[in-house]
Amino acid sequence: MKTLPTNQWTQELPWIDRPGANVRAYLSNKKTAAPFDVEQKLLFWQENGFVVFENAVEKSLLDQFEEEIEYIRTHSHDRNISIELQGKQTYTRAVAPDKLNDPGVKFNHLHTVSKYAAQLSLVPAVSQFLQIVFEAPAAVTQSLTFWRGSQQPIHIDYPFVCRQKRLAYIAASWIPLEDISPEAGPLEYYPGAHKIAISGFFNWGNGDIIKGADSMQNSMEFAKYLEERVKAAGIVPVVFCPRKGDVLIWHGNMPHAGTAIKNPELTRKSYVTHYTSLADYPDSWKIPSEQWDHRSIHCNGGYAFQYPWTDEKDALPSWTT
Known part of the structure; x- marks a missing residue:
């Protein structure tokens, strides 16, 4: 269990x-080849805790991924795909096929069974940007596919996504699969609140800064704490209504939330990925190197792996062809 903030976060920073990190001085000693203004993006990230790349994802890839999700819905009992249904973790074979159309359904870790999902996680802008931030290739740790707005209270990722070797080596991307309406419960984030001076460290109990099974505090108490911190800092959230093909990348300490759904008839189709560096990928999640050819996707400098416990028979058509 990670307990001391000064040891587990501040001494192990990207x-x-x-x-005193100086972006311009850092880049003067590095050779970077990326199809974007690296200095401008890094300076913005350093100050705000996020970057947006517009029209950075091929629409054909998004369409292929959507088609594969529809394939899961129509062949739900052919494979055991991890899902969240009404807040509970289960599998496609365990539920009636029509339940996969219910509001709030979330597909888990499709990057381990779908080549299209893995390629979405590793689109050039994301892989190239995070490789600079991490000083190492990016590696996918988990992915989540949403059909509707999550309406999740304000939170930060690292207390929940914490298996990486160095806690602070974490980031996330958010890709819309369609143009997002402000009525559909869009994502919101808090620029600049990724700085520890603003967010502080929430004590889940006994000094723990990550949430565990025996934590004394709950997620709603965490949300209240963050609301008070961002209010005290005068930070106003930005509501994110991107167009299909855009991508948002945020810092692992960036507070964000799902806003209220104003029109329940609307979808908010989106794909979320969490990353660490390849060097910080958990040892217990690694597959043998001789299996990488058929159990991993290496794309644009980044990596997506099947978990050791992934049943290869659950792989979707895109992965196996």
């Missing part, structure tokens, strides 16, 4: 988060 270069850009370290005290």
Whole structure:
């Protein structure tokens, strides 16, 4: 269990988060080849905790991924795909096929069974940007596919996504599968609140800064704490209504939330990925290197792996062809 903030976060920071980090000086000693203004993006990330790349995802890839999700719905008992249904974790074979159309259904870790999902996680803008931030290739740790707005209270990722070797080596991307309406419960985030001076460290109990099975505090208490911190700092959330093909990348300490759904008839189709560096990928999740050819996707410098416990028979058509 990770317990001491000063040992588990502040002493193990990516270069850009370290005290006195100078982006321009750093880049003067590095050779970077990326199809975007690296300095501008890094400076914005350092100050705000997020970057947006517009029209950075091929629409054909998004369409292929949507078609594969529809394939899951129509062949739900052919494979055991992890899902969340009404807040509970289960599998496609365990539920009636029509339940996969219910509001709030979430598909878990499709990057381990769908080549299209893995490629979405590793689109060029994301893989190339995070490789600079991590000083190492990005590796996918988990992915979540939403059909409707989550309406999730304000939270930060790392207390929940914490299997990486160095806690602070975490980031996320959010890709819309369609144009997002402000009535559909869009995502919101809090620019600048990724800085520890603003967010602080929430004590889940006994000094723990990550949530565990025996935590004394709950997620609603965490949300209240964050609301008070961002209010005290005068930070106003930004509601994110992107167009299909855009991508948002946010810092692992960036507070964000799902806003209220105003029109329940609307979808908010989106794909979320969490990352660490390849060096920080959990040892217990690694597959043998001789299996990488058929159990991993290496794309644009980043990596997506099947979990050791992934049943290869559950792989979707895109992965196996």
